[in-house]
Amino acid sequence: MTIFILLVDDDIEYAELLARVLKQAGLEVALCDNGRRALQELSGRRFDLVLMDVAMPEMDGFSALHQIRRISDTPVIMLTSRIAAADRVHGLDGGADDYICKPCDPDELLSRIRAVLRRTSRINRGHAFLFGSHSFNTESRELNSNGNPVRLTSLEGELLSMLLQARGRIVAREAITMALQDREPDAFDRSLDVHISRLRAKLGEDASNIQTVRGIGYLMPTATERK
Numbered sequence: 001m002t003i004f005i006l007l008v009d010d011d012i013e014y015a016e017l018l019a020r021v022l023k024q025a026g027l028e029v030a031l032c033d034n035g036r037r038a039l040q041e042l043s044g045r046r047f048d049l050v051l052m053d054v055a056m057p058e059m060d061g062f063s064a065l066h067q068i069r070r071i072s073d074t075p076v077i078m079l080t081s082r083i084a085a086a087d088r089v090h091g092l093d094g095g096a097d098d099y100i101c102k103p104c105d106p107d108e109l110l111s112r113i114r115a116v117l118r119r120t121s122r123i124n125r126g127h128a129f130l131f132g133s134h135s136f137n138t139e140s141r142e143l144n145s146n147g148n149p150v151r152l153t154s155l156e157g158e159l160l161s162m163l164l165q166a167r168g169r170i171v172a173r174e175a176i177t178m179a180l181q182d183r184e185p186d187a188f189d190r191s192l193d194v195h196i197s198r199l200r201a202k203l204g205e206d207a208s209n210i211q212t213v214r215g216i217g218y219l220m221p222t223a224t225e226r227k
Contacts, residue, residue: 003117004028004045008038008052008061009079018051021106027113033057035064047074049116054080054087062094069095075116075154079104085190092194097155099191119158129164131223132206136160145204156199163210163220172217 005022009015010033019029030047032038036059038052050068054061065076078091081102091099097116100109127138134150136143141157143150152160162171177192196218200207209220 002028003048004030005113006038006041006047006050006052007031008033008035008050008056008064010034010053010056022110022113025110035059035061035067038064039067042068042072042074049113050074050076051079051113052076054078054082054091062090065091065094065096069151069153073151073153075119077112077116079109088191089194092191093198095153095198097153116154119154127165128226129167129223130226131164131209131220132203134203134206135226136164138165143202145206150202152199152202155195156202159195159199163218164223166219167223167225168219168221170213170217170219174217176217 003026005027007015007019007022007029009018009031012031012033015031015033019031022029030041032041034056035052038050039059041047042050052061052064056064059067061078061080065078068074068076075097076095077098077100078096079100079102080087080091083101088099088101097119098112100112129136129138133146134143138161141152141154141161143152143157143160159176162176173192196210196212200210203209209222211219211221213219
């Protein structure tokens with residue numbers, strides 16, 4: 001199956017070089033140079049993943065991400081020289097599935113892309129879990145609250161699926177990081193906390209179903225499975 005990636009970066013020379021690397025890995029790549037054009041591309045065709053810079057003219061990456069998340073759950077990886085922790089948190093909190101700082105080793109970038117794509121295309125036997133007013137299907141990654149759909153990013157869906165399938169058991173932070181981002185955990189990387197916080201916010205009154213075991217990980221003790 002061909003994977004289509006939209007690469008959004010106003011540094012044309014860098015984007016063309018990166019596109020060649022991605023194409024050599026078997027991916028199809030379309031280029032555009034700002035967030036506004038990225039939205040136009042996304043409205044006209046299907047992409048499996050968006051790889052997007054932050055600092056761009058007309059519409060920057062954060063603004064484009066906000067607009068994308070209003071209309072689509074297409075996975076988005078921010079690839080940028082903006083390395084401040086506040087920028088990283090802003091990107092993840094805005095709905096990015098990963099945030100990678102330039103310069104990035106091509107092999108690491110491909111590994112991170114594959115990790116996100118696995119989360120969006122993994123085939124599982126579907127199970128429905130119930131907790132509070134919510135229901136979640138592990139195959140479709142669909143979350144509903146009192147019958148109303150709740151939009152999740154691919155990473156949030158995978159994270160919720162891991163916690164539910166381990167219901168009643170603690171899932172270690174290291175295990176979550178390795179599974180979701182395909183990399184060794186970094187003691188100073190707080191991106192997992194950001195994703196947990198975003199997921200809890202979407203669960204509203206049922207946020208307390210995700211419990212923190214300080215220094216160890218997370219668990220959901222009250223969910224029930226409906227086969």
